[in-house]
Amino acid sequence: MDCENCGERDAEITLTEIENDEMRTVHLCSTCAALKGVSVEGAGAPPIADLLAHLGGGGDEESFGSDADACDYCGTEAREFRKTGRLGCPQCYAQFAEQLRALLRRVHGASQHMGKVYVSSAVDADDAETRLATLKRRLERAVEIEDFESAADLRDQIHTLSGTTS
């Protein structure tokens, strides 16, 4: 369905307005919804992407890393996160920590977790499998960016770990 306001983009948000006891429903794209001052939190990726665009001041690349900045583990680039609003893996949080802090303060009003503290007792039991998965990811990434020194090192580590688990 097309946005009922601009007629150009796809409608992603259903806005229900109550006027004179009448409920009226309009289907809007996220941009038109934002222009109407509708909070679109929870409607998926676009709002975060919008926020990121604002944080970055449009083309300004300072606030959320330069587009080519990428996570060492999964290779997700800042540019992809800007677009989708989704991070690639848990390690992205450490990788982009500084930039995320500003974003989280905007979205949540805070950047420090205050809830349950998690201490994994599961890590030992599944440690080898988890580490292996991580190493394989890093290896793929190293090959991709032609960092052959790290790749060789990672291959050795994988070999050793596979040897101990099989």
Add this chain to the structure above:
Amino acid sequence: MTGPVREGPALTTQGLDWLHDLGPDHDIVVSTRVRLARNIQGFSFSTQATSGERETLLRRAREAAEATDVLGTVDLWEMSELAASDRTLLLERHLVSRELIGGADGDAPRGSALALGSRKALGLMINEEDHLRLQTLRGGFQLVTAWRDVDQLDEELGSRLPFAFHHEFGFLTSCPTNVGTGLRASVLIHLPGLVLTKQIHKVLEGMGQLGLTYRGLYGEGSKIVGNFFQVSNQTTLGKTEEDLIDQLESLVARVIGYEKQARSVLLREAPNVLEDKVWRAYGILCNARSLPFEEMMNLLSGVRLGVSLKLLKSPSVEMISRVMIHAQTAHLERAARRRLDETDADVFRAQYVREALAADSGSEDEETGEGWVRPSGDAT
């Protein structure tokens, strides 16, 4: 007690326990749900995960779920192995999300699954936007008990799977809007009084300022029908889980108070208008031969209000909740044993509603000799 995993059992009444336990404040609150987003350390988030990673995650989540005490016997459905109509059926019961089941016509993503325990619709979605979405659904206004159930499941799963956790950011999630506690608690609340007295806008605006957000019946991006609002916490980071639950609970309690006030104002100031609305809605539901879903929801809203205010003696609130579930298209298709196009679905829906209301007023008749309370203006 831990139990075995049953693979893809036939879908019957799974996840509908709450219909038998309407819970506190059920005259205004239909249901309460709590979910926690969790991811496993060492794997990419779902959007980036390879099919091998998804399969591994499914296997490990399945083993962990099987070993928990709180779930009992676990039923597990892989979305890719279910017919599209069955996936929609689970969606209509709010047991899975659109993201989990994939597009309406396309194939479900591989490795996506629903695991459901033997009670209280407690379970988890696997390979959703996050690796795990722990969830429960209860009748009425039961935030604290719902939270306790999910919290226990979280403790048990977290001792078997290494959750992705960061000392500063908390539980890590694919989308930063869920990071920290990963907690989203929501209450499906029926607010016809506030809509009719034109106060709803103010109330919704106030809730927004206090950190709550609202959506339609089916969550994100869905529209408001029948004056049913799904109210939930907006932020997940910077507060404890208990604080988030407490805050939602006290604000919803206030909204319940406003709604009650609005209803009593309506009863006092415009009893005839109100009775007329309620009885017309009941009349149409009892007689219509074709009933689009949205129209049905709006009429049920009127009837639900009438029953809560004792203007109508039947149907029961339980029956209304039951109809809200079973008169959705995938449920009707299941009863009809065939696919229904929109026109057919509207006809089937009308028939289902007529029979449900007749059955409910029938049982009342036997007990009281009268299926409803006579409208007050009628006596003189």
